[in-house]
Amino acid sequence: MSSLAWLEAAGLAAFWSAATIGLYVAAKRLNQRLRRWWSSPLVLAPVLLIALLLALHASYRDYIGGTRWLLMLMGPATVAFAVPIYEQRAMIRRFWPVLAMGVAAGSGTSILTAYGLASLLGLNGDLRLSLLPRSLSTPFAMVVSGDIGGVPDLTAVFVICTGVFGAAFGEALLVWLPLRSSLARGALFGMGAHGAGVAKAHQIGAEEGTIAGLVMVMVGLTNVLAAPLLAMALR
C-alpha cells in the first residue's frame, strides 16, 4: 500500500470512529433525559450513522474497516462480567437451580418460536438459521450462528433488534404478569433482551439488574456449549 493510501485509510478510520463514539455519547445523554425506546443509543446512534453514510455516499466496508476495533472490545467486555458474577456469588449459589430452569425454558422457547415463526412466514435457509441464536448476547450469538450455518453479522443485527424490542416491551409485560419475585423480573430481561435488557433491569432495581446480568451470561454459556448439538440436529 502506498503511503498516501495508508494515510487515507487512517483518516477514514479516525473519522468513522469519532462519529460513532460522538453519536453514541450524544444519544446516551439524550436517553438519560427522554428514556424512550427510540432515544436508546442502540437505535438513535445507528440511524444517524446510516444517514451520515448515505449522505456522504460512503460504503459499509469503509465504515466497518475503521470501526472494527470497537466491535472487538466486546471481548474484554465479556471478560468484565467476571466481576459482577464474583461479587454476586452468594446469590448464585442460592438460586442457581431456579435460574437454570428459567434459562432452559427460555432457550427452548426462543429456538422453537424463531424456527416456527420463520417457517410460518416463509423465511428459509440462511435467514432462518441466522434468527435462531438471537436470544443470546452478541459475542455468543455470532459464534453459534457460524456453527449452525447462519450469517454471523446478520445475527448480530437480529440480536440487537431483540434487545431493543425486549427492553421496550419488557416493562409492559411486568404490568401484565403476576410476578412477585425479583428473580422472575430479572430473568425476564436477562433471557429476553440481554445487554439492553440488563441496562433496563438495573433501572428497575439492583437485584433485578444483577439477576438479569447473571441470566444473560448463563444463557450465552449454555447455548454456546449446546450449539454443536443443535448444528447436528439441523443437518
Add this chain to the structure above:
Amino acid sequence: MSLHATTILFRRRLHMSRLGQMALMVLFWLAGEALTRATHLPVPGGVLGLGLMLALLFSGRLSVASTRRGAQFFLGELLLFFVPAVLAVTDHPELMGWVGIKIAAVILVGTVTVMAVTALVVEFCCRWSMDRVQPRMA
C-alpha cells in the same frame, strides 16, 4: 527494592488505575483468544477469558479491588460496542422491504413469548421452593 515490595506497589497502583484494569481485561481476552485458536474450542475467546478471571478471583490471586473500576467502564459502555454491528444492515439490501418486516415480526413475537415463558417458569419455581421450605399459612 525487593520483588515482593514491587508487587505490592504494583497492586496498589492497579487498585487506583482504571486504565490499568482495562488493560488487564484486554490481556485476559487475548489469552482466551490464543487459547481458543490453539485448542479449536467452539467458545469465544472472551468467554474463556471470563472463566480465567473468575478462577483467579475465586483462588484469591486477584482481588476484586484491582478489577472493579475497569469492569464498570466496560459494562457501563457495553452498548457502544454494538453500534457498529447494526450498520451491517446497510450491507444487506434484501432486508429492506417485505423480508425485513417479516423478520421484525418474528423477533417481536418471539421475544415477548420468551420473556413471558421465562418469567413465569422462574416465578412458579420460586413459589414452589418457598412453599416447600416454609409452608404458607392456610
